[in-house]
Amino acid sequence: MPSTLLEKVWNAHAVRKLPNGQTQLFVGLHLIHEVTSPQAFDMLRGRGGQVMFPDRTIATVDHIVPTKDQRRPFLDVMAEDMLSALERNCREAGVRMFDLASGSQGIVHVVGPELGLTQPGMTIACGDSHTSTHGAFGAVAFGIGTSQVRDVLASQCLALEPLKVRRIRVDGQLGSGVYAKDVILEIIRRLGVNGGVGYAYEYAGDVIDNMSMDERMTICNMSIEGGARVGYVNPDDTTVEYLRGRRFAPQGDEFERAAVWWRSLASDGGASFQDEVSIDAGAIRPTVTWGINPGQSVYVDERLPKPSTLPREEREAVEEALTFMGLAGGDPIAGTRIDVAFVGSCTNARLSDLREAARVIQGQHVAPTVRALVVPGSQAVRDAAEREGLHRVFLSAGFEWRGAGCSMCLAMNQDRLEGREVCASSSNRNFKGRQGSPVGRTLLMSPAMVAAAAVAGEIVDVRTFSRAH
Amino acid sequence: MPIEKILAVSGTALPVRGTNIDTDRIIPARFLRSVSFDGLERHLFEDDRAQAGESHPLSNPAYHGATLLVVNANFGCGSSREHAPQAIRRRGIRAVVGESFSEIFFGNSVALGLPCVTVTPEAATDLQSAAEGEPRTSFTLDLQTMTISTATVSFPAHLPAAAREGFLDGSWDATGLLLERYTEVRHVADRLPYLRGWR
Ligand code: SF4
Numbered sequence: 140m141p142s143t144l145l146e147k148v149w150n151a152h153a154v155r156k157l158p159n160g161q162t163q164l165f166v167g168l169h170l171i172h173e174v175t176s177p178q179a180f181d182m183l184r185g186r187g188g189q190v191m192f193p194d195r196t197i198a199t200v201d202h203i204v205p206t207k208d209q210r211r212p213f214l215d216v217m218a219e220d221m222l223s224a225l226e227r228n229c230r231e232a233g234v235r236m237f238d239l240a241s242g243s244q245g246i247v248h249v250v251g252p253e254l255g256l257t258q259p260g261m262t263i264a265c266g267d268s269h270t271s272t273h274g275a276f277g278a279v280a281f282g283i284g285t286s287q288v289r290d291v292l293a294s295q296c297l298a299l300e301p302l303k304v305r306r307i308r309v310d311g312q313l314g315s316g317v318y319a320k321d322v323i324l325e326i327i328r329r330l331g332v333n334g335g336v337g338y339a340y341e342y343a344g345d346v347i348d349n350m351s352m353d354e355r356m357t358i359c360n361m362s363i364e365g366g367a368r369v370g371y372v373n374p375d376d377t378t379v380e381y382l383r384g385r386r387f388a389p390q391g392d393e394f395e396r397a398a399v400w401w402r403s404l405a406s407d408g409g410a411s412f413q414d415e416v417s418i419d420a421g422a423i424r425p426t427v428t429w430g431i432n433p434g435q436s437v438y439v440d441e442r443l444p445k446p447s448t449l450p451r452e453e454r455e456a457v458e459e460a461l462t463f464m465g466l467a468g469g470d471p472i473a474g475t476r477i478d479v480a481f482v483g484s485c486t487n488a489r490l491s492d493l494r495e496a497a498r499v500i501q502g503q504h505v506a507p508t509v510r511a512l513v514v515p516g517s518q519a520v521r522d523a524a525e526r527e528g529l530h531r532v533f534l535s536a537g538f539e540w541r542g543a544g545c546s547m548c549l550a551m552n553q554d555r556l557e558g559r560e561v562c563a564s565s566s567n568r569n570f571k572g573r574q575g576s577p578v579g580r581t582l583l584m585s586p587a588m589v590a591a592a593a594v595a596g597e598i599v600d601v602r603t604f605s606r607a608h
Numbered sequence: 609m610p611i612e613k614i615l616a617v618s619g620t621a622l623p624v625r626g627t628n629i630d631t632d633r634i635i636p637a638r639f640l641r642s643v644s645f646d647g648l649e650r651h652l653f654e655d656d657r658a659q660a661g662e663s664h665p666l667s668n669p670a671y672h673g674a675t676l677l678v679v680n681a682n683f684g685c686g687s688s689r690e691h692a693p694q695a696i697r698r699r700g701i702r703a704v705v706g707e708s709f710s711e712i713f714f715g716n717s718v719a720l721g722l723p724c725v726t727v728t729p730e731a732a733t734d735l736q737s738a739a740e741g742e743p744r745t746s747f748t749l750d751l752q753t754m755t756i757s758t759a760t761v762s763f764p765a766h767l768p769a770a771a772r773e774g775f776l777d778g779s780w781d782a783t784g785l786l787l788e789r790y791t792e793v794r795h796v797a798d799r800l801p802y803l804r805g806w807r
Contacts, residue, residue: 154796155789159770159779163786165796167803175689177643186783191790192797203641217641224643258802268688268712284690284716285645294786296793300770332628333682336711366685368711389806396806432628432685456627549637549687570632570686577636577655 141407143304144373145339148279148404152262154296161298167261168278169196169291170247171234173203173225174551175266179288180228190232192295197256198229198236201246202551206514206541209239218552232292245517245543248272248485252356253519255385259374259401264291269485269567271362274371275355276378277404279339281368302369303337303413306406308344311420316602318495319354320487320565320585322346324426324436325418326358327365332434335367338414341406342372346420352381353491360486361567364433373405425601427472428569428583430460435569437472439588439600445469463571464580465559473598475582477563479556480511480593481574482538484548484566487586488516492565493524496590497532499605505537506596512539512554514546538593550575563592611778614721617703618748619675622665623736624653629679630686631713635695637687648691649698670743678735679706683724684713693717703749705756705765707732718771721780725749727756731763751775 154163171179176198183189190196203218213219222238229236237243237250244250248269251257257273263280264270266288273280287297307330309322326340340362347355355372362370372378379398382388389397424438435457437443445468446458461468466475482488482496493513505511513533515521521543524530530540547554548566555575556562562574562581569581582598591604639651657664665671677696683706684692693716696704704717704724717724727735738745738758749756749765751772756765767775774780797803 151800152796154792157770157785159773161770163789163793165793165800167800174640178645178690181644188783188787191793221641221643261802266688266690268686270688282688282712284688284693284712284719286690286716286719290719290783290786293783294793295797296786298770298782298786300768332685333708333710336682336708363712366682366710389802393806397801400801400806432630459626549632551637551641568630568632568686570630572636572655573632575638577658 141409143341143406143410143412144277144371144404145279145302145304148260148262151260157298161300163296164262164299166264166291166295166297167195168256168263170251170263170265170270171196171198171288172247172267173200173221175285176288177221177224177228178285179266179292182286182289183292188293190234190292193233195295196234196292198225198234199244199247199250200225200238202545202549204239204544205552206544206546206554209542215553242518245519246485246488246545248360249489249516249520252276252352253517255382255388258382258388259378260404264297268363269360271368271370272356272360272485274359274362274369275352277371277374277401279369279371282363302339304341305335305338305414305416306341306343306412307416307418309342309346309418309420310344311346313346313420313423316425316587316605317423318585318587319350319357321423321426322420323358323361324428324433324583325423327361327434328436330365330416332364332432333366335362335365338367339369339371340365340367341412342370347372348375351491352377353489356489357486361433364567374401375405425585425588427588427598429464429466429472431463431569431571433567433569433583435460439473439598442471443468473600475598476561477509477582477592477597478560479562480505480509480589481547481562481564481566482586482589483514483546485516486567487565488514488520490520490523492586493520493529496586497529499587499590499601500536500594501532503536503594505593508596509593511537511593512541512547514541515543517543547574549573563589563598565589612721613778614723614775614780615752616748616750617675617723618746620671620673620744621676621678621735621739621747622671622674622701623678623739624665625680625736627681628685629683631684631689631692632686634684634692635689640689640691645691645694645698648695652695652699673700675700675702676747676749677701677704678732678739679704680732681707681729683709685710688712690716693720693722697722705732705735705749718774718780719782723751723767723775725756725765725767727763727765734761735763
């Protein structure tokens with residue numbers, strides 16, 4: 140019977156059906172970081188348990204690391220405590236860790252793929268909702284909570300409900316200045332922030348097929364913002380070539396054998412999906428969020444919704460968002476003033492993102508009223524960018540060039556918004572208070588759009604901005 | 609781990625209105641800067657409370673001691689932080705009733721023995737109004753009959769079968785179950801191409 144990738148990977152990792160109907164699923168790769176793992180190790184110790192497959196867990200540090208001065212001990216005592224706890228736990232359990240001195244540290248969802256740890260056909264779990272990123276390789280990857288981190292440490296397994304699969308086809312041609320970020324924001328706007336609950340999203344169609352791995356990761360990363368815990372792309376030549384030669388990818392003959400297996404996992408022609416959605420790429424324009432969840436977005440040349448023209452059930456949520464954002468219904472989004480520009484996060488801080496942002500600002504300068512920073516997703520991204528001289532482009536344009544980490548995506552470190560500041564951000568969440576100030580405001584967009592906004596001091600259409608400069 | 613069956617939750621209710629209330633609002637990220645969950649309950653909805661002033665239900669002493677939380681759609685969306693249900697549970701809440709929940713939030717809550725049951729949008733609003741009208745109203749969520757009721761009204765509630773069974777027979781804490789069959793786990797691992805050197 141033709142099957143989907145999800146079914147194939149699920150079945151290969153199913154240990155048994157549990158009495159309650161859930162599946163006990165083996166976790167092939169477990170990624171941990173400093174925020175959601177210390178309590179899990181404590182719970183495990185409290186029960187006298189130990190880590191069952193220490194070589195299948197990999198750690199890095201990302202959320203709390205300072206991106207300016209990374210000397211140890213950190214000036215931030217709490218951050219130092221959290222990192223020390225992770226180091227101690229990893230040492231005691233025999234878990235490999237990529238720390239600041241490793242040259243391979245970075246945001247967990249950037250590091251896993253670039254080291255070749257993330258591979259097609261794996262089940263991957265991490266105490267972080269953006270674990271869906273790894274689905275770009277045709278892995279089944281999902282975020283878990285701390286109690287489940289404990290379960291994976293103890294048993295390398297999880298108890299899970301089966302997922303339905305929705306295939307989202309994106310066909311046609313993306314216009315210039317339109318990026319993977321715009322595609323996923325479009326999907327979330329159309330299907331809603333909870334439209335994906337209970338589903339895995341399979342992304343398919345010409346546009347996805349032609350995307351690089353970086354772009355596919357951007358798409359899969361934000362599956363969770365649409366409510367889908369899992370998002371994936373079928374493995375193909377692009378996937379295989381990305382992995383060839385990576386540090387933890389199979390080497391030599393083994394690589395060729397692996398590639399055969401990887402390709403065999405793609406959903407079969409004729410596989411059945413619980414749902415299918417089709418999107419015309421040609422219609423997508425650069426997208427900007429104006430509200431307090433990632434589904435509240437408009438194209439850069441559109442106007443904000445007017446509550447008075449909306450059906451009753453939508454009105455209240457739109458009013459709440461506009462009030463929080465200090466924006467007026469009916470106004471154009473272009474021209475909205477910004478205070479901060481942030482290029483970073485596991486959504487858009489890979490090398491190709493930095494290249495696009497640098498291309499837009501080449502030879503220009505950040506507006507005097509704007510504080511702008513670039514935070515590479517990993518030390519490897521930072522090194523590669525410096526080899527290309529991208530850091531010089533950013534620095535001479537007036538951007539700060541930082542060390543790798545989550546930074547202002549969620550502000551568990553020193554990087555944060557102050558007061559009512561408005562931030563043009565390449566990250567994934569515009570929730571109230573997300574960027575550190577309870578009343579700070581976030582507008583999500585592609586890195587190129589962030590770069591253009593940094594120079595203009597306000598939201599501008601990157602398509603005309605690039606032509607004009 | 610002692611087996612704790614959860615058959616019903618009774619008490620007064622805390623109504624928190626709003627769709628898409630995300631985990632950053634339930635517990636802002638700055639309170640995750642710790643290696644334990646201790647004290648999280650003090651910061652439950654902290655920024656929402658600050659912005660709403662006295663009008664936030666959690667700031668209203670009338671709801672003190674509530675054991676049920678009544679919410680609307682897509683509650684707990686956003687991050688995977690278990691800190692969110694931890695903060696709720698540590699505040700004394702023993703069950704959440706709402707229109708719908710994010711998947712990760714739901715799973716995290718099950719792992720803590722905190723049932724999250726769904727009701728229709730109308731029922732959620734009616735229950736919230738009942739608690740707002742008379743904060744001392746007593747509610748009972750019965751997981752055997754799957755109803756949520758007060759002395760005057762009763763609504764059907766829903767919970768996926770697996771989670772419900774877990775609460776009823778006390779097996780909601782999965783770790784023990786997952787540790788039972790080591791040989792079968794080993795067997796699956798040994799069959800996976802990437803763990804057997806691609807042979
Ligand atoms: S970059 Fe942001 S979304 Fe990604 S892991 Fe870090 S905090 Fe989470």
